[in-house]
Amino acid sequence: MQNEKLIIYSTFAFLLIVRFSPITTLLSLIKMPEIKELNRIASQIRRDIVRMVHACQSGHPGGSLGCADLFTALFFSELQHKPWNFNMDVQGEDLFFLSNGHISPVYYSALARSGFFPLSELATFRRIHSRLQGHPATLEGLPGVRVATGSLGQGLSVALGAAIAKRLNKDDSLVFVLMGDGEQQEGQIWEAALHAGSRQIDNLIGIIDYNDKQIDGPVNEVMPLGNLRAKYESFGWKVIPLNGNDMEEVVEKLKLARKEAFSGQPQLLLMKTEMGQGVDFMMGTHKWHGVAPNDEQLASALAQLEETIGDY
Amino acid sequence: MELIIQNYQDTRSGFGAGLVELGRTNPRIVALCADLTGSLKMDAFKKEFPERFFQVGISEANMMGMAAGLTIGDYIPFTGTFANFSTGRVYDQIRQSIAYSGKNVKICASHAGITLGEDGATHQILEDIGMMKMLPGMTVVVPCDYNQTKAATIAVADHQGPVYLRFGRPKVPNFTPENSVFEIGKAQLIKEGKDVTIFATGHLVWKAVEAMRKLREKGIDVELFNIHTIKPLDEKSIMESVKKTRCIVTAEEHQKYGGMGESIASLLSRHLPLPIEMVAVNDRFGQSGKPEELLAEYGLEAQNIVEAAMRVINRKEIG
Numbered sequence A: 001m002q003n004e005k006l007i008i009y010s011t012f013a014f015l016l017i018v019r020f021s022p023i024t025t026l027l028s029l030i031k032m033p034e035i036k037e038l039n040r041i042a043s044q045i046r047r048d049i050v051r052m053v054h055a056c057q058s059g060h061p062g063g064s065l066g067c068a069d070l071f072t073a074l075f076f077s078e079l080q081h082k083p084w085n086f087n088m089d090v091q092g093e094d095l096f097f098l099s100n101g102h103i104s105p106v107y108y109s110a111l112a113r114s115g116f117f118p119l120s121e122l123a124t125f126r127r128i129h130s131r132l133q134g135h136p137a138t139l140e141g142l143p144g145v146r147v148a149t150g151s152l153g154q155g156l157s158v159a160l161g162a163a164i165a166k167r168l169n170k171d172d173s174l175v176f177v178l179m180g181d182g183e184q185q186e187g188q189i190w191e192a193a194l195h196a197g198s199r200q201i202d203n204l205i206g207i208i209d210y211n212d213k214q215i216d217g218p219v220n221e222v223m224p225l226g227n228l229r230a231k232y233e234s235f236g237w238k239v240i241p242l243n244g245n246d247m248e249e250v251v252e253k254l255k256l257a258r259k260e261a262f263s264g265q266p267q268l269l270l271m272k273t274e275m276g277q278g279v280d281f282m283m284g285t286h287k288w289h290g291v292a293p294n295d296e297q298l299a300s301a302l303a304q305l306e307e308t309i310g311d312y
Numbered sequence B: 001m002e003l004i005i006q007n008y009q010d011t012r013s014g015f016g017a018g019l020v021e022l023g024r025t026n027p028r029i030v031a032l033c034a035d036l037t038g039s040l041k042m043d044a045f046k047k048e049f050p051e052r053f054f055q056v057g058i059s060e061a062n063m064m065g066m067a068a069g070l071t072i073g074d075y076i077p078f079t080g081t082f083a084n085f086s087t088g089r090v091y092d093q094i095r096q097s098i099a100y101s102g103k104n105v106k107i108c109a110s111h112a113g114i115t116l117g118e119d120g121a122t123h124q125i126l127e128d129i130g131m132m133k134m135l136p137g138m139t140v141v142v143p144c145d146y147n148q149t150k151a152a153t154i155a156v157a158d159h160q161g162p163v164y165l166r167f168g169r170p171k172v173p174n175f176t177p178e179n180s181v182f183e184i185g186k187a188q189l190i191k192e193g194k195d196v197t198i199f200a201t202g203h204l205v206w207k208a209v210e211a212m213r214k215l216r217e218k219g220i221d222v223e224l225f226n227i228h229t230i231k232p233l234d235e236k237s238i239m240e241s242v243k244k245t246r247c248i249v250t251a252e253e254h255q256k257y258g259g260m261g262e263s264i265a266s267l268l269s270r271h272l273p274l275p276i277e278m279v280a281v282n283d284r285f286g287q288s289g290k291p292e293e294l295l296a297e298y299g300l301e302a303q304n305i306v307e308a309a310m311r312v313i314n315r316k317e318i319g
Helices: A002-019 A021-029 A031-056 A061-066 A068-078 A101-113 A119-124 A155-168 A187-198 A228-234 A247-260 A295-304 B011-025 B043-048 B060-072 B088-100 B128-133 B146-158 B204-217 B235-245 B260-271 B291-297 B302-318
Strands: A095-098 A175-180 A204-210 A238-243 A267-272 B007-010 B029-033 B053-055 B076-082 B106-110 B139-141 B163-166 B171-174 B188-191 B196-200 B222-226 B229-231 B248-255 B276-281
Touching: A031 A061, A031 A068, A031 A101, A031 A119, A031 A247, A031 A295, A061 A068, A061 A101, A068 A101, A068 A247, A095 A101, A095 A155, A101 A119, A155 A175, A155 A187, A155 A204, A155 B060, A155 B088, A187 A204, A187 B060, A204 A228, A228 A238, A228 A267, A238 A247, A247 A267, B007 B011, B007 B146, B011 B029, B011 B043, B011 B076, B011 B106, B011 B146, B029 B043, B029 B060, B043 B053, B060 B076, B060 B088, B076 B146, B088 B128, B106 B146, B128 B139, B128 B163, B128 B229, B128 B248, B128 B260, B139 B146, B146 B163, B146 B171, B188 B204, B196 B204, B196 B235, B196 B260, B196 B302, B204 B222, B204 B248, B204 B302, B222 B235, B229 B260, B235 B260, B248 B260, B248 B302, B260 B276, B276 B302
Parallel strands: A095 A175, A175 A204, A204 A267, A238 A267, B029 B053, B029 B076, B076 B106, B106 B163, B139 B163, B196 B222, B196 B248, B248 B276
Antiparallel strands: B007 B171, B139 B229, B188 B222
């Protein structure tokens, strides 16, 4: 009887550790098992991405796959929030904004698998009357999404406003915002970057998915970004470069950013990723930015991605 | 309503007065301004509540996004810049980050229309009402004088959802009662009458009062409404009035295309097609000049409203 209870309790504790972030910090002493577990979740999220995009024959698999490790690290390790009790205007919790809204598949998978909404809802992606719109939206009331994004360049400003609201509320939790690299070509990004740097908004953590791919080709051919690190630094940001497809490094650099918050500067995680990461034929090209795989390609992709915690 | 000019004041000063009063009564009010604090009369709020005032510099797109973000911390942001930079310049930011996202942002827009004067067409937006009224869920409010702009500023804070609040630069007759309650979505009956209904908004409400007096000399009994809320339109009051008078003049400092007159014409065409004349800018850009000169040049004077009323009454009588 006691053994039975112990098993139930330990299973429940394990699920909490896996799904909900604050507790995972307890696991930081035994680092490798956590990274291994996070990689298993990332593999499942990658399966979700290709299956979702295949099912509706539309969506953006490339950038989603490239950011699967980041989303896993954020939603299963770093973010301190309560997925089971989503409140649009919550205080005292970390906030995450996705500015490059087209990588909604990875966002929805991470949200569902971390407990924001039922996993089965992933099957409704991009279908009529779904809460899982092509690009993230608030209108249908999808838990986890706080602003509509898709038209690029706007998320950093919204995150900045939310970070300022936290300062006014004397709330010491953090605001994270993911942007695309091509998105850095939007002028509004630099308005917001200037404001955040000049006003020392140091509870704001920007992340750039630097995969060097956009619709028309390599970012640094379509419109070269130059020295992005130097640009942000000159705007008053602290820049942390990292490999966004190395789970251990992603977890470590997110923790570093939290540690360095409230030091008088906004921070930018300049995250090198591989578009299409995990599916060989989607890697090394911009062609899979916004194209869905056919049945054969889906089978090939799934063969490369281990089913770890169960398909939706 | 007693129609006596109390003084001449700019509607933007009414906004400034309303904003500082809101600051005192509601700690969740915050204000953002894009380098036009003096022009928007936001100095008093800035001075009294420096921690709740955000100077964003000349970056209106960022200001709209920041305002959306501030609502997530449960604040009620009021953005302040010229009407041109509050709408056309930032339309996509308003559409996606504010309107589609259902954010409780109050977009406060000064120097609307041609009465901005000497700065010319680059700054004289005449398309803003059209752009804003097309956005689902957006409330569009255009008060007519200082007292009403102050009251409207206070009222929109209590309204849950995005609001576009439009006001102007020049000193104009201040004639509505001081400290009256502003009811969003309720057409304001200024005078009952039976021969023609004039629906006016913003600066042209007083022009319509002047027109009404001239028409009375001709023996014409005007019913006059101030349509201070263009969206949602007070369809009930409008329909009740036109059923009685059976002809309509609309008057506004905006393009004919997309303005208040178009909203009313659309309503009538669906329910009760009747003769209608629109006093508005007819598909032209503005230009430099004094406000009064421009109102005359673009056909927005009391005399233009009188002539429109005579035409529309004539059309009604011909049947």
